[in-house]
Amino acid sequence: MTGATRVRDLLALAAFAAIATWLLVGAFYGSLPPVPVFAGASLYPVAAIEVALAFVIRARIADHRIGSGPRQLHPITAARAVALAKASALVGAASAGVWTGLLLFLLPKRSTVDAAAGDTTGAVVGLVAGTLLVAAALWLEHCCKTPDEPPDEPAL
Template sequence: MTPQPSISRTRPRDLLAVGLAAVLVGNLVIRLFYSSIPSLPLAAGVVLGVLGIAELVGGYVLRGRIERRRGAPPVDPLLAARAVIVAKASAVAGSFVTGLWAGVLTYTLPLAGDVTAAAGDSVTAGIGLVCALLLVGAGLWLEYCCRTPDDPDTDDRPERLR
């Protein structure tokens, strides 16, 4: 019998590593091509915020069903597994995009006083950064919400304090 792979929690250090690598990539790309690209669209960042809000709401609803609040129907295990996959993917993707927006912001913000386009792009990058962080938080929240009440990993206290 082969052991079943287990899905581990998303580690913050992994998200930080992805984000830091993306900061470098984003800053390098924007330095090389900033003069030849059009202004950054505001919708590029806002879309991630909308996805983050949807995941926050979905996590709350799913958590209620897992805990069987107010007679909620049980959650299909396959649905919960899919939600965990979406949560992990959202956290990693949000971390990457957060890094990209931070890389853009580190280049455009110092230029904002002298270049009109950089001022507008700084605002767009700031909004995109906040929305991408919202997606990271929502992904982590959804992952947390998918834990079962009897999951031993749910209690984060050390063994001696339980």
């Protein structure tokens, strides 16, 4: 099994996406369509679902309700939640990077280019959505960890 998702890896992905987007938007901004206000909003429901799932999983692990019975957390379900969390963290980081790159291009041009001023709101909505998805994914991954076993008592 792989270890926990590293924040530095997510930051590196976001930085790469931001730089690539900034370069591409700089070259093609004039031929791009306007950015709708809710262009990046599709990540908000995913983040909300992951937060809810994290609380359910956390409660079941805390109550030691892990197994294949009813109202228990099946270990395969926990593994799938970890996989979902890892994938979502990557998607969120890449998305946040793309929106950051777009904002880095748009913000200096807001006062001179009307389209840049109109596109800024949609880019901010997307940036917040990507950031929230990363946070929700990291929380879900954290909640899937098994609690540490207490040390065995020495025999007397």
